[in-house]
Amino acid sequence: MNTDRILATYLLETPHPVEQAAAVIAGEQSSGTFVAVPGETPELKARFGAQIEAIELLDSVETPSLPGSRPPKGADAPPRYQRTKIVLSFPFENMGANLPTLAATVCGNLYELSDHSGLKLLDLELPEAFAAKYPGPQFGIEGTRRLCGVYDRPIIGTIVKPSVGLSPQQTAELVHELAEADIDFIKDDELMANPPHSPLPERVAAVMRVINDHADRTGKKIMYAFNISDDLDEMKRHHDTVLNAGGTCIMLSLNHVGFAAAAHVRRHSQLPIHGHRNGWGMLTRCPILGIAFPAYQKLWRLAGADHLHVNGLQNKFWEPDDSVLTSIRACLTPMFGGYLAMPVVSSGQWAGQAPETYRRTGTVDLMFLAGGGIMAHPGGPGAGVASIRQAWEAATQNVSLEEYARTHRPLREALEKFGKLRA
């Protein structure tokens, strides 16, 4: 395979002969007008055109998944809609190491073509040339563990709730409670950035006072991901505020900050970037439109995200477990020989999901975030954190939660309360 080409794998559904529909998609990425134009010579097409690398037929359906496709003209029978996996390749030379234009190429106008009734970008392979321009995750798994001082088990964390409305002082009080609970990691909610009722500088000051005091007393520095999502100058200023206060993480709402600003923050940053993917459902919940996580996370690792949200098993959201597992594995698969991002497991998590998460991923290299699973534990947040840590001990020792719970009260209480609630 030519290493100077970008490989993009798509799920395609089309009423046309598959080769033809694939050629239209490839063509849209080279001339893209409805009649041949003079400058588009065969030589130019050969050098700069997108190429079809592979076609794998899947099933076919009677009804188009998306509106707006146009079946072939003059057919006798009603068309069937063939589903196919196709691999297209694009020359690196078409864009250079330019992340927004890479995205415009692999996730651009092609979704709008009427030659298909569904198109989803499944995966990407990028030439090394991108690594020369984009340094990728600065801290990744190893750097995050070093800052947290947590090894050989998941980093256990929680989200500040309520998402909005808490003052800096109230947030700091909650952080104090969580510090006493021996938490590893805390994050702002994605709805909470720099609102009038909790200006980020004041929140950083109040929260870091608690975290720094706790570190001085115990030697353990809790990682707090401050949500700096905002306009660019504000994000850089907020990063500096967090850094200067001794903070160890910043958070971005990736989809809404965007590639160019995130990559810029990455170059400026001296802290890990906690990548929140809110809005992700819009890009992927339709089974045959948008982008799948294996492709998505590569673009964001290129932009420099150190942590990436992946939902969790039995989450409260729509996402099935298999999809979550694929996402966890994707973050842990090296790009350019490295660039690892730490998967952030969250949404409806408590101690109960630890065994299956471990059994099906074989890793402890993840963040495991619980909201109610910690805060609403009958023994209080300390018991909540302990219950999750105990569940992971059981999982990695291949002991059932029920057995481990016999000698571990926080886990037992978690099973009694949340096991019933979620059953």
Add this chain to the structure above:
Amino acid sequence: MNTDRILATYLLETPHPVEQAAAVIAGEQSSGTFVAVPGETPELKARFGAQIEAIELLDSVETPSLPGSRPPKGADAPPRYQRTKIVLSFPFENMGANLPTLAATVCGNLYELSDHSGLKLLDLELPEAFAAKYPGPQFGIEGTRRLCGVYDRPIIGTIVKPSVGLSPQQTAELVHELAEADIDFIKDDELMANPPHSPLPERVAAVMRVINDHADRTGKKIMYAFNISDDLDEMKRHHDTVLNAGGTCIMLSLNHVGFAAAAHVRRHSQLPIHGHRNGWGMLTRCPILGIAFPAYQKLWRLAGADHLHVNGLQNKFWEPDDSVLTSIRACLTPMFGGYLAMPVVSSGQWAGQAPETYRRTGTVDLMFLAGGGIMAHPGGPGAGVASIRQAWEAATQNVSLEEYARTHRPLREALEKFGKLRA
């Protein structure tokens, strides 16, 4: 209506009682965990919670549109999926004037909830407080007309094709040909930003030499939208390159550059921003997921886009005409008493669509872009441009194209060639 709240209208499909599903969405934006947490007091909810402002029932369906919804437990009959228009409101105080966090609030995790089987953001109303922070489109319709010297008719333009592969010199030769054709506007393709075979500074130099010479000779300055989409420092540098060469427009791939960088470029820019929405199909082609253009374009006008792509009537893409017309009208509806963006009509356009576009929008305040419709005109590009200008003359004078074509040869040749092709 409280003017300090953001109003967001959604299309919702749910197997649950509608009030309940709407409340879950509203709740996800205030506490978002599966058990009540201690800090979420009724007072805090009243002040910071999202509220349901309106519910309008639509039809119901037997099959969920999207996967992953969970019907109510214990129901006897299989559930029906009720479609509804709901209006939620969010307090401005939750986010302040912070565009990425506004987007995280109205287009965030709510797409992932299992209480619904479909959610699309249809429209937004934003409090004036956003206008104080975001200056919006700097040039808009009036400023763009002034720079182009075109009034009382659409700005007629084209796209450089082939999208990739042309050298700066070849691009300049094409621009020369288009200048001779008396074109108003030319844009780079979204695939063509700053690639190794056509570095932007060289392309700007070569193209602007032609455009400036032409302006010196004729007094007419063609607006060329250089695609500066890239990382942030590069975009600012490229903007300056364009400005210093006497250029009058920059183009951004909005979705892939992102809100934060686009808003930053807007503050830096002394040129209109041509907003290309490639990737848009991913956000909207599923009828019950994502975001509809009336909401989308408001976010991008806030970020400062002066021109916004809207497809065109009888386009080559999937989008139906009614949707295109809604988009054109949306761009031309004032926000905060102004902030107008110029709709950019393109995709499969030629002279033929002018009458219906005019009849159904009543405006000439748009850019009308044709690729093949100009370049492949049998009389050459000059006749191609003339044919479109003549078609708009006919449209605004309420004369049929056929009649006008009797005395206007370029239009007649366009009807003969493209009328047949597209019939």
